[in-house]
Amino acid sequence: MMSRSHEEAALARQHTWYVPACIAEWEGASLEGLWLRSASCWRILIVTKGIGVIAERPAGRGCIWLVPPESPLELEQVQTLQGVLIGYRCLAPDGGEALLGLSHPQPLASGSTQLLRLADELADLWKCPDSEAPFRLQQTFATMLAELEKARQAALLPESDWLSRTLKIMQEQYNSDLTREQLARQAQVSPQHFSRAFRKRTGFAWTDYLTLLRIRHAQLQLLGSSDNLDTVASQVGYKEGLYLSRRFKATVGISPARYRNQTQRFAALNFNHTASLIALGLQPVLGDYSPWLEGMQRRHGPVQQLRFAPIGPNREAWYRQIASVQPDVIVHYSDAPENDRLLPLAPVLEIPFKTMNWREQFRYIADIANRSALAEQWLEQFDERLQLMQARLYRDWGRRATVAVWELGDDKAYGISSSFGRGCQLLYSEFGFRPPERMLREGIEDKGYIETEIGRIADYAAEHIFILGKSTMWENLLRSESWSSLEAVKAGRVYRVERSDMFYGFDPLSSQAQLTEMMRHLTGAELQ
Template identity: 45%
Template sequence: MTHSPSAPSPTSHAPHPFAIPLRIAGLTEYAESGCAVPVPGRSQLLIVWGGKGNVHLYEQPHPAARGFALLGRSSSQAIGLNPADSLQGVHIEFAHYPLGSAADQEFDPEFEKLSPCSTVCMRLAAELYAAWKEQPSEAEPYRAQLLFSRLMSELHQELATARDASDDWLSQAVQFIEANYNEDLTREQLAERANVSPEHFSRAFRKHTGRTFIDYLTMLRIRNAQSRILVENTAMNALAPQVGFKEGLYLSRKFKDVVGMSPTAFRRKPKRIAALNLNHTGILLALGQTPELGVYTSWLEQNKAHAKPGVSLNPYGHTSSTLYEAVAEANPDMIIHYSTAAENRSLLPLAPVIELPFRTMSWREQLLTIAGMLDKLQEAQQWLARYDEQVDRINRALDERLGRRGTAIVWEIAGDKAYACSGSYGRGAHILYGDLGFRPPERDWLSHGYVETKVEELYSHKADHIFITGTPSCPESRPYLQRLLRSSQWSGLEAVRGKRLHWLHDSILFCGYDPLSTQAQLNLLARRLLPDHKFA
């Protein structure tokens, strides 16, 4: 029997990739088994559908929660889990056919993270795990294989979308909408810009954002309306064209559809607030309001002790998806953060994000801005008046003791480096330079916001007064400081010889750039500069 040249021979490899599941385990079972290194040539897939914890890969922890997925191939690395964590999900070890072929290299690159994966993937993974634990039924003997194939297909589609999302036409469309939400935008206009059909635009946009084009545009407009109502308290007819509506009555109606209440009711209601950085949390506490979600140092935690309880957020311990979940759990009416934060846009579906400038707005201006949004402007002005009275008393005492203030530096030590900050970064410099009349060592020395130098070279930066916020907490950092203190260059500085070297011994306190931290920093600086004064 002969075969035509175009027909594949019975022994030729199929041009399509196939994958076969070999081991499937729940995450608790997988963690308790010791997370064994996979057989060479096999691939791994991990999907989380519940709980929170860390997934370890190449000895690095990756925060994981619902929607976390990891796919890849390594003959030397297991995906590590801590049995004490509460992660719920599945770990799958599988092989491609033909083994070691170019197909498995193309379709399964070395570890790729998808976070979040869709509910479809999580549902298929859960069904596959349940089917794997059961005996195959006579009616559906290939059910596990079918579910695995569907899971892999869906997962690879989502990975392909995620790879292209940062620079494809969808991202450009979203950026255009966000920059021009107050214009008369249509689906057809945006589809034409992207050179796709309106129908394809609608389908792809919804998959990319989770919302229809109209819903997304309306959400942006209403969130911006909420922000302006809070910050500026603009009348509806004046506000409507600023956010993309033709008149105030229609804006009010859409506002109530999205927010669940009228603009007036929203402006007046007590706000549940998520403050996503240390300084804005401190401002709220100074105004007598504990945020539902806030960022705290140990010092700020003490000042929260007598207020109503609020949830503490570690901003460095989250992925974008777990941060979203943490903020969603707080159910905020408004979110406050710095305008430079990359995550602000992704949080807009939850609440309006009030973005305050970083470095260009002083702590006083931030206090008054936030107070105005909460109808607490009088409380903020009274707080500042009391603070300024204290500054005046300290300045009169400094006039008697020092006369002309001279220059000052505040150093913060981290590792083998030391950092001196301008007033816009806080660290007590805003008090020394802004309130107490000291000057930086040189006119343009802090023009970039801070100066970095080696700890052992601090002696090269001379000032009349030198402040060090605290000794390094890390033992590896202390030898650098010890070598500095033993050096003749350091002991020869006029500030050191004249006993104008001030150890503040509270680096955590000096991280704050908020009213409460600032007042405590002022008190400590006064005690160092005026040790024998009655109010120091």
């Protein structure tokens, strides 16, 4: 995020004219004379060829200096260098000089191929103007300034920022033909600095990290498809299956065929995914359990429970606990920032958050676990119960009414949509109920929830209201006139869910239990 001073400078630049004053190609010692003659201008010094030293820094193809007027620049070893020098002036709207040129305390270490092409084009246009396109030089110079400003802003970012961007690029383009020079150029650092900083941040050489990314994706591809090894190789960035097989065995310790056929040991880092595995008849070697799920499972035997969260002082203990069980596959949500750290341990099956409903998540995990048929059988039995209850609701109500589900905090209430569970995935997506109109206007379907004061729950009138959780402010709401006047309250259609921890889940087992509990309320049990 830009500081206020940077924002003000960016705004001022929109009302400044940038005019080339001199553009010259240089070679070796000729740079010194050109540098002195352009001293009154803002200057862009671009190296297009050779290896040398400028301002006590290594200089080579793609290095760019952005220098204010009258600023010295030590030209120690330029004899073997070639490039382009551009001098320009900055004019304010009144025609006076504006001090708003581009500068940076260090060279932009890796100018893009486009910047080098623009520099050559400007040098040619300065020597031989295009009479048929008189504004071409100005257009080309403006394009160069825009590219330089992007590079300058990128260079101002802390090292952690460009490294984070690089990791994201590698994670998204792992199956492309990536090179160190390409990644360094995008990060605006030298290849040598790129390698050092990357290893310091990740503990890996960049090539080893790329290999690890490819092998982890190959592992998931082997488990989730019947593709042959050559096909898998092409999907993860290798040209042939034989080469993938060698790299796979060096990383995983066994051949791709053996990995595909063995029983996988799963670690589930969210209780929704733990429950999905249990529904498939798989006990994870390590799992996260909600209180409700833990209580249900302990009736059948001990569970290996994840004891720490990946935040705060327990971060390292959390990581060591996962490493100690040596999982073959780790299941976690895709937006979890700790997924990068888990990559050396095992492939991470990343479940998209909010964009997959509970059925899709269940099937996705079942595909990787080679239990798709069992998942479909489970869902078929669930749907039989669901259809019976849908028929009962239609008989009792004749239409689909409005339902609000509220989770109480200390002083806030949270209205929930189908993407955040709490039984709403059934009420809205399966039964066809809908949230109150006011919730829809406030964007509950886009955000997944809305937040309001507990005392204002009555402002969201619904024909049925479910209340999860407890709050000391609940009694105050019950005594309020606005609450007492609600039709749902008068008709006894407000339902307090005692086992609210059962409603936290967004998974097959929780959905099954929630279905039973909600139908108990909706079809005539004691209402509160």
